[in-house]
Amino acid sequence: MAATYGDVRHLLPGNYKRQITDWLEEDCPSLDYGGFVVGESEGEARLLGKSKGIIAGVPFVDEVFSQLGCTVEWHIKEGSELNLTPIHHCATVRGPIRKILLGERVALNILARCSGIATKSASMLAALRKEGWNGILAGTRKTTPGFRVVEKYGILVGGADPHRHDLSHMTMLKDNHVWACANNRAAADGGVADKDVTSIAKAIPRAVLAAKSAGGFATKVEVECRSVEEANAAIEAGADIVMLDNFTPDGVREAAKVLKDAWNGKRAFLVEVSGGLTEENAAAYACPDVDILSTSSIHQGTGIVDFSLKVSLR
Structure with missing residues (x-):
């Protein structure tokens, strides 16, 4: 699969960035009342993995925070399994706290869903390989309207x-x-x-x-x-x-x-x-x-990998 031969993010079309712009606008179409309370202080937040699974969706999270003037430093490689400890520090997000919180829910929603798909894809593929079958496990076109690029990306990271x-x-x-x-x-x-x-x-x-x-x-x-x-x-x-x-x-x-x-x-x-x-x-x-x-079972109705974002002022 593509994930074996190179960085899957290089497959992404440029229009996914426009989709992220739309998703950010959907989440805050008017006034950001919580952001008003926070103000413009600089700080950082830890992205924490809280359940077992494969992490996928890194370029989407990067783009969410990039559009908000923040940076993301990853401490785990995409496609890696989160360890079994209760909390895994996956990345650190830096920038204006107001902007970090503005992107928090969009980034976490994408990451949780994409990682869940990668995890399910990898699990089903591993089960088939264990049985000695070396064919191709594929997804289908039964994807969520407007979210297909993320779901197909998760399948690729999972090796399907x-x-x-x-x-x-x-x-x-x-x-x-x-x-x-x-x-x-x-x-x-x-x-x-x-x-x-x-x-x-x-x-x-x-x-x-x-x-x-x-x-x-x-x-x-x-x-x-x-x-x-x-x-x-x-x-x-x-x-x-x-x-x-x-x-x-x-x-x-x-x-x-x-x-x-x-x-x-x-x-x-x-x-x-x-x-x-x-x-x-x-x-x-x-x-x-x-x-x-x-099968659509590797991307439709799958579970998620649980993540959270915890802010700490500098």
Whole structure:
């Protein structure tokens, strides 16, 4: 994963700084009454980690305080585990106390959530590696609107794959795309398509070819499949990835093996498995013929890592 080869912060787009500006404005859109009480005295605050987990979100915290004229000195490297002592001094923030407190809640919210995602991603990946599976653990596009860059960043720090960042990042043909494609074709022929396995399998090649013509050679195409028949149709049409969606563990193992055996030496493709995967059940789906396990459980509804900020005047 990216976290293994370099500093993940170098992947961040410049627009994340504008998002932080918006988040600061959201938290204080009018008068800062607490800041009035504090005044402009200079000081520092200790950023304390109070629960076990992996720390992630450093560049976002840096930017929050940078925009407020403060500096952050980190005492722990991003991606490191917080130790098991009750309190871990992670960083020191310096600047006007009013500004430190102005950024406190925004910074802590980002850090707690991003670290929670990194922790969950790393934990699930470690569980799969323990079972001997060496494939790719990926997130999904089920992210929080306006917060996607932070959530995808946390996945990367945790060692998992962020999968698609947006609709323009790879073409994903889900059942609705194929059903709509089938109905469009049927309407043109004067009829209506049935939503059965056979009609969908017949519609998949047309959808894949349309996607290939739009995305060109550089954009991969993935097709969500409900059966081996649909997966075969997608592979034959040139899909780069077939997603076995909501299969049982036994069904996944059987289907993935059938597909890999059938197309061995003929077509190159990846098998992805998705649908209801969690840290508790993912190992049941992991087998040599499965290349990717994708799940929203590593970034949606995860816990947080607890942090606090304690001010001390100079």
